[in-house]
Amino acid sequence: xxxxxxxxxxxxxxxxxxxxxxxxxxxxxxxxxxxxxxxxxxxxxxxxxxxxxxxxxxxxxxxxxxxxxxxxxxxxxxxxxxxxxxxxxxxxxxxxxxxxxxxxxxxxxxxxxxxxxxxxxxxxxxxxxxxxxxx
Numbered sequence: 478x479x480x481x482x483x484x485x486x487x488x489x490x491x492x493x494x495x496x497x498x499x500x501x502x503x504x505x506x507x508x509x510x511x512x513x514x515x516x517x518x519x520x521x522x523x524x525x526x527x528x529x530x531x532x533x534x535x536x537x538x539x540x541x542x543x544x545x546x547x548x549x550x551x552x553x554x555x556x557x558x559x560x561x562x563x564x565x566x567x568x569x570x571x572x573x574x575x576x577x578x579x580x581x582x583x584x585x586x587x588x589x590x591x592x593x594x595x596x597x598x599x600x601x602x603x604x605x606x607x608x609x610x611x612x
Contacts, residue, residue: 504539541583545576552576
């Protein structure tokens, strides 16, 4: 589990509140914390400064790979023959294209939703910006 900064741990990693220096927070650790301690995880996420570029590289693109990888594995392993009751057969030479299309569709939909949220944010009292508001 992620070590949280206690009273004796003053030196923190810049940009990562609550994480002692020398501690690298992996994607798996973040995922586990989101599953096991969601309130603390979301507080950490909200407190951490993040640029659009960092979010894209560290969060959106890696997590968007999960569905295409599962799609590729599922089509390769479980989709071996046509089954009229459970689905269809994808030709083996089309599996990679299907997984790639899934990946790019997920990323594009996230970016479109972000643009929509920025446009409607002023209607809810937030700033129309990708940058978080300073408090």
